[in-house]
Amino acid sequence: MYRISELAQKVGLSRSTLLYYEKLKLISSERQSNGYRSYTEKDVQRVMLLQRLQAGGLTLKECLACLQAQIDRELLLHRLSVLDQEIAQKQKARELLSSMLGMNSMKEWHQSMENEAPLAHHDFLLKQGFSDKQAQRLKWLSKDMNEHEQYMTDFETIFQGLDRLGPGDEGDTLKALSFLPIRSGNVLEIGCGKGVTISLLAKHSTFNLTALDNDEYNLSCVQEVVEDQFAEHPVTTICASMEAMPFALEQFDVIWSEGSAYIMGVKQALKSWKSFIKNNGYLVMSDLVWLTNKRDVEPIEFWQENYPKMSTIEQRAKEMMKAGYEVVEHFTQSEQSWRNYLEPLKQRITQLTGEGLTSNSLNDLRKEVQIHEKYLGQYGYQVFVLKNIGTKHESKT
Template identity: 30%
Template sequence: MNVDSETDYIAALIELHRGLKRQGPGDDEFSRHLLQELAAYLPVNPRIADLGCGSGAASLLLANDYHSRVLAVDLSAEFIAELSTRAQAAGLADFITPINADMADLNWPNESIDLLWSEGAAYQLGFENALTRWRPLIRSGGIAVISEMSWFIDDAPPPAQTYWQTAYPTMANELDNMARAKRAGFHVLITRRLPSAAWWANYYEPLKIRIQQLNSESSLAPVLRETEQEMALFAQYSDHYGYTFYVLQAC
């Protein structure tokens, strides 16, 4: 595999994350605490979408907790196939609809979703652009839970700034992201920062093992080294940035 093109780079990232429970940082108990805080805002059987679902960590949690149908969307056919297998194994296949599609171009009826969930995927469209595109899908008063890379301080150390200016140039602080959400048609109910321990336990440690398995694949070397650089940076500067979960109500 040659990673000279964007298509090859994405394919390398998919290969790196193949077989992992998560394709990004997250934590089931953290998510369940958020859902408990949302009980008053959602119907008993909410209509749910999980956008950029990967292999389905959040989709499985939502289906299990609500016993409602979850529309699980990802552009990667590989991850959608993994989700289907995992849903069958968990006895949740009847509650999950895996959809191999572009989350930026969903031909769904307006106001057809009560709870829109998306972990670590909105950045692919840009946070405000993603919210603007998704807002019409959510009923008035419905909820969106979106995790987004965010600066926790305004003056982050230069190594962190340099890395993320290249990796994610539009990454913003939490206040700016809340303003973006408001412009997109949402009221901000809650913000919660994903603890750094969850990054390591649920994402980076499994990813380290996967990197060791793939180290002999020389064609993947650029992606593997970049991922190792990301982990080393987070080990130093996790107090300065990370994932914030923005819990939003559609106005």
Template identity: 35%
Template sequence: MYSVSDVTKKLGISRSTLLYYERAGLVVPERDPVNGYRLYSQGALDRLVMLKMLQKAGFSLAECRRFMDGEPDMVLIRQRLVHLEKELMEMTVARDLLRSLYHRVTGDAPPEVAPADAREWHAEFEKRSADAHAAWLRMMGFSEKEALYIRWVSRDMHDNTTYVNHFFHVFEQMKRQGPGSAEATLKAFGGIDNPEAIRSILDIGCGSGSASLVLAGRCDAHITAVDNHQPFLDRLQEEATRRGLEDRITPLNMSMHGLDFPENHFDLLWSEGSAYIIGVEEALSQWRPLIREGGYLFLSDAVWLTRKPSNPCRDYWRIEYPRMTDPDTRKKQAETLGYEVVNTFVLPRRDWRDFYNDMKTAVQKAVETFGMSRALREMTEEIRLDETHGDEYGYVCLLLRKSA
């Protein structure tokens, strides 16, 4: 539960604004049974985050209410869009005139201002509340999978399909879907005290199964490998069969938002670079019940390796991973949420170089097929960023044991 001061700080609004929302019936707080103070649930906070982000997108309070209640007025949206396009046209004429006057009077080039970027809106929404962001996209009629891709792949509600198709075309050609290596996987698994006791593993966000295949070669456990992109799972099934591991590895198309398994079911949960999709803290909390007492969770997550990142890095990761933090914060979060940190290390830099070299080859082939699209251009920029600033960030690898 959150107090009034908690909510105002998280949302960046005044106390009077929060109370106005309450009087307008936009949010209904609970009351502390001891002192009568207002308390806001996580659901209430998510609703307020949604309200603030819709206001930022230009909607009135009445329109925001209809959106949050699942009743968007599409006629009104069209009218607002037509009106806004007309305003933008008029403002563009005014801007060009002012730029000409500025140059005429001063002799200098007019100041440049970065264009608005809808990705910033999605990134800020995600940072404030991943649940509210996902809920809003679902209200707009996107499926859970489509909403997930908008949040973490395209950040584009208008042309999400083309972007995602090009994105996955590249990743389906790659050896791995994220930085890592067999050596790193084995190093992480080697931190387990009694590896012979590991009889069941859940590989979450497995991609084409690089980690599953390595783990199957290291232990006798049965591995359930889940992902929501069927071509990755088909590739894993084919490789597992080729290696004679079809009885040891079970690929399963399932969302990590709804892992449908009994509690205390697995000895080890494995998540290489995928926990960020639902949020690391959320993953630590939601996945814990699936682990038997004394069982393990391994995850890797992108973190800052410097206290003063360069502007290109900061700008890139602000969009790509709004809730990115540092290794110590991730360890503290794990301990707070009921885990003992058994081992931790930073993924070697060579694993990132190998990953991006592979991506560069796949992107070049995709450009030959599709031409340069936004997805392929942004991948090219990502590769270039890693080549110039890759020492500023990395993956922290955490082997955790479920505490009693």
């Protein structure tokens, strides 16, 4: 016979737990003449059995059901399913923690957060010590904060000496310029890169030009080109994030952005940049869109991973009108714009053996080139010339 304190010590449970078990009729005691509860060896073993059943994920109520009748198979199958889900959740939690400690890739987590909560994701990256430039590049290029530094080192090695980081052509830029009914005023180019487009605007217009990028090296290239070729048409360069631009409201007659709005999200760019455009001013932007409803699985999967918010021409136009713009004109960038980007890149990739490039950047670019070679035409860049017809902007506080 065991007193309750002895039973508690033997089975490793508290006195209050055993009293609760007795209340549920999982065990039973006999009252001695002195009023103390006493338990038998059968109660000891019954508690041990309960502990084993609970270890399988059963609740006390479910344990009692098993003790009072035959095992309920459906009940156990349900508990097994619940347990499998809990294990999967715990495994995901473990993978995340190990990733945050740098033990494995965080790529899937970054992609998920960028899709579901892009603003919070960006803020998280800044809190981890990444600059705005690094955070943007991480979200769209390396996609893994544990591999980012090496990935970007390799990426810059691959693109060393190349003028373009994406498709573009002089003819397309001048075609967009021809749709603007104004030829003077203030123009801001967002994401100017090494200055290919801003140089064309300096050559073919009399606009007052400002070039914005978050890369100091790119801006030094802009200044070098402009000073060398267009000394009579100076360009103001600003190193800043496109998401936090240091300009006055309605400062520009035209904002120009070729292939960069996707970085902060086209819908967010339409909303955010609008405040810097004068009423009846213009926004010229390009975005990667689906050009046909007949799409192969491979490019769908590729762009779902690399640009999940990629849309159609029609959907983008609706978003633009909803944001307070009139679509003045739009057209698909030329095949030449893609050749200007892909041919130098392919030559550069061929020259590189991969020696010393330890990240996935070279393989990622090879994959991108293969997708373009097989499926261009199912998607492409669309240039939109938009007029700001919205209401006056309220002052920022």
